[in-house]
Amino acid sequence: MDKVKVAVLGGSGYTAVELIKLLLRHPGAEIVAITSRQDEHIADLHPSLLGRIDVRCQPFDADALKAKGVQCAFGCLPHGTSMESIPPLLERDIRVVDLSADYRLRDAKVYQEWYKETHHDLKNLAHAVYGLPEVYGDAINGAKLVANPGCYPQTAILGLAPLVAHKLIERSGIVIDSKSGVSGGGRTPKLNFHFPECNESVSAYAVGTHRHTPEIEQALSDVAGAPVSVIFTPHLMPMDRGILSTIYATPTRAVTEPELTELYRSYYADKPFVRVRTAPPATKDTTGTNFLDVCVKVVRGKVLVLAAEDNLVRGASGVAVQNFNRLFGFDERAGLL
Structure with missing residues (x-):
């Protein structure tokens, strides 16, 4: 079985490096792209990755990710930024596991009340699935957009x-x-x-x-x-x-x-x-x-x-991999045990 080609959006943070480490040992995932505003090799941003992955960070470009064959993108972007980057990915049939809070709350008015900004992607908010596998497992399986839990x-x-x-x-x-x-x-x-x-x-x-x-x-x-x-x-x-x-x-x-x-x-x-x-x-x-x-x-x-x-594994990157496993039909434990 061919590996699923994945991208990590926003590669400079703690959750991103934890996610990359998990994906590197996943039998069914291949990291083909990492985006960041910093034009550096990912191992320069995270020295713990030295010798483990040879990928240079690139600016976010949905067409470039599609051209690399990306099938799933993990969004490790700040709240408010994800809702700008995710729509063009979904339009190109790239499935998304979003680690920000932008798609967790179903009611845009509640989001505005607590996050103090207007939600700009109501279309995709309407079909986002909250990514807590122990509660919403069956709904996650067929989702295009998974909102990773906090x-x-x-x-x-x-x-x-x-x-x-x-x-x-x-x-x-x-x-x-x-x-x-x-x-x-x-x-x-x-x-x-x-x-x-x-x-x-x-x-x-x-x-x-x-x-x-x-x-x-x-x-x-x-x-x-x-x-x-x-x-x-x-x-x-x-x-x-x-x-x-x-x-x-x-x-x-x-x-x-x-x-x-x-x-x-x-x-x-x-x-x-x-x-x-x-x-x-x-x-x-x-x-x-x-x-x-x-x-x-x-x-x-x-x-x-x-x-x-x-908080970095189960609280963020680990459960993101759980969601990825459900999206692409892997054993839920793949890459996590």
Whole structure:
């Protein structure tokens, strides 16, 4: 079987280099193009790729990518930029896995409210599929445009899905307390990610205003079949990578830990990248992997869910490869184990 020719759009960032590493070991993918505004060899931008790939970055040009035979493009571009670059790719029958937030929210008004800009591609927004395989797997299989999920939302959505699906918790008043490594802020320098600012310090940010909130609520409402509302608070931790979310919910009836653990094991029985545990996970348990580890507890009448992932792999590039595998008929685990 011929390999699928792929392009990576926006090759300079952290998610791009993680994605390239995963694709290099994928048995069915061939990287034929990487775009960037920086006219450099990709190994000059990411020295860890030296000797592993011989590709020079090129400016974005949809016709040039089509001429190279690109069948799938991974968009590692900033929010607001993707919606300008993706339409010409789709017009040329190039399938897209977009790692930005531009196509995650189905309602353009919600996007404008939270991202403070107008969506310019309503046509493609209407048929974009949210790329969380454990929830939207069948819809992903036949998609032309997949909106890769955010890093924080995956811990929240997969952490809560079994509970909301079985109506075991109240759909409002859910509290999601999340901690993330500094790489979650991207590679572009920012003051609060400067080493003297974030080292030996923990801080909350975007309290009540974080853009992942409507994304979490949208997916959980799909699972529940009714509106779900959450209070989501992210925190910056002095570590390179990893996310740990602790989630608090009110049960609708008396429940026990063994009952809930068995529910989670059954719910994710055929989902190879969700590991259900009886002990709370740590971020290092998932570092460098596409696994999301989840544990459910009952404490003083409340249900607590703890979920951990690597924000760069499972939180971004790894799940993008999962989506790629579904789009092109590969085993979902290809290139990820």
